[in-house]
Amino acid sequence: MKIAVLGVGLIGGSIGLAAREHVEAAEVIGFGRSPERLARARELGAIEHAAGSLEEALEGADACFCCAPVGSLREQVAAALAAAPGDCVVSDVGSVKQGVVESFSDERFVGSHPVAGAETAGVEHARGDLFQGAVWYLTPSAASSGILYERLHRLIVCLGARPVPIDAQTHDWILAGVSHLPHVMANVLVSLAGAQLHAEGEALPRVGPSFRDMTRVAGANPAIWTDILLGNREAVRGQLRAFGRSLQDLEGWLEHGDRDAIDRWILDARDSRQALLEAELAGGPVHELRMTVPNRPGIVAQVALALGKAGVNIVDLALAPAPDMRSGAMTLWIAGDEESQRARELIDGLGFPIAEG
């Protein structure tokens, strides 16, 4: 199978590596605007050949992945469709789908979005296992060919991902809620706190681990995020309005001192968070264990190794050092009731008290 990859960054490079590793008789041809990056991709084994032009890359291709940034995807897909053979499936990997999907009623086009690789960028970080177990949305249109859709689906399974078909509009609305909106919030939080820093100077407190966690994504690459926010502007605006309504509810309760409503709202949030954690992961409900530990490198190792040895899967882990840097709160997320109980006992055995709730 001949696979054309247009744009060889983190995602394009990882598609190439995964295809060369897992797809039988795969031949991966790359093309991109930067000859240096293309050469680097070839050095790293992400592509077999570097094409001299987009047309050359698509010659005889069975499948094509358009991996340009969201802002120039439409253009790239149009060029790919113009050059691709009649039986080549053309997909893109953008994180906003409705605009690009509605632009093409070509039977060869099936939009898609692998949910992976948000933390880094560049072909240097491409990995053949980037998509292992990842959700990979497929957003076919009414015009999409069934045979070509099936080919793309199977190809994505070979790359290690889990194809999830979804209509483009629903996709964009969901992503606006769980990805784009959180980015917006992080930016607003740091900007407001930053303004306070200027106003109050030294009085600003150590912002603390929860603020740091919440704003970790703030200020992320504007070259990417401005495109995403603009590309998904209707859904993002819809989510902003829903968010604004929730804030207004809260303001009303605060104004009228409505203790019951605020209690209920916090408990609802707790339930939602639990439901989201459970929906996210197989292996039973996820338990959150919090403990206080001395802040020495060996401790994290000790806890991790003890649980690893007992076969307990640490879904996620967060350390929040106390101001003295000598101790800290450690939070572990453990999937499964039994595993969580075992983790509790093991940690208890290490002499670290686990917080309730």
Place this chain on the structure above:
Amino acid sequence: MKIAVLGVGLIGGSIGLAAREHVEAAEVIGFGRSPERLARARELGAIEHAAGSLEEALEGADACFCCAPVGSLREQVAAALAAAPGDCVVSDVGSVKQGVVESFSDERFVGSHPVAGAETAGVEHARGDLFQGAVWYLTPSAASSGILYERLHRLIVCLGARPVPIDAQTHDWILAGVSHLPHVMANVLVSLAGAQLHAEGEALPRVGPSFRDMTRVAGANPAIWTDILLGNREAVRGQLRAFGRSLQDLEGWLEHGDRDAIDRWILDARDSRQALLEAELAGGPVHELRMTVPNRPGIVAQVALALGKAGVNIVDLALAPAPDMRSGAMTLWIAGDEESQRARELIDGLGFPIAEG
């Protein structure tokens, strides 16, 4: 020095432990509504004696810390002032200050707020070093006695904390911005996403590490947070309005496709985040290093031990497993230019590529 601690939970218990450890000739008397908790505090060495009544606890006391939850603090401070000797400094440790400070014009009262211990609760987690290096806000009023203020200040230094005097109103405004507002945002984000989960069922994506980080504090103890939000309602409402204005700005830019404004807004957020990280910590600017690592317990240990051995201080650490759970993004925050460079080299030497930016 005789110290009365009213309410022996995490903070009260830690004050007791720290005082008994670091204050010369300290005699710590505890009182609380639950005889069981009081007995537990005594067992753990957090208090020397358990008083049978608030009055007994305050007999001959030189200092008194009121550690009730925010909602019942005013009542407790009033009772303490009624029972305390004429030369006893009475303080509280609530995270909202203006209401309680304005309620008392007694020269013996100096409000305060140690910024520590947010992650756990209960005397079982009390530690003598909880306040080491922590900011401890002092919010004296015009009525506060200078001599008693000095006594409290010195006592707090002995407990290991850094006293930071601040007027109560500024305190509440700042905390609303860096603590209360983030909690509100986390709750709203999970509630909106939770509603989507019900609406979309299976289609909801793995919410991913950044969403998880942002909503870690969502649904936190309503018994505490409803009191805090209501206790600081004016500042929280002010912050909500400022937040709402920022969201409206963004909505306008999205509506008009104002790419430059969005770019600028994201870059401002990046600058603010950097400034906040730097203001928070001594030891030079904090660098953020992101890398991809295999998701095995040994890896965190390996990285932590390598940096620990080289004397590099890991300010904070976050792991975000990839969907396959076999690899993950690891983020380290390192204080100081040199340390960060050393960390880069060490991690590079371990064979993990560090992401730029």
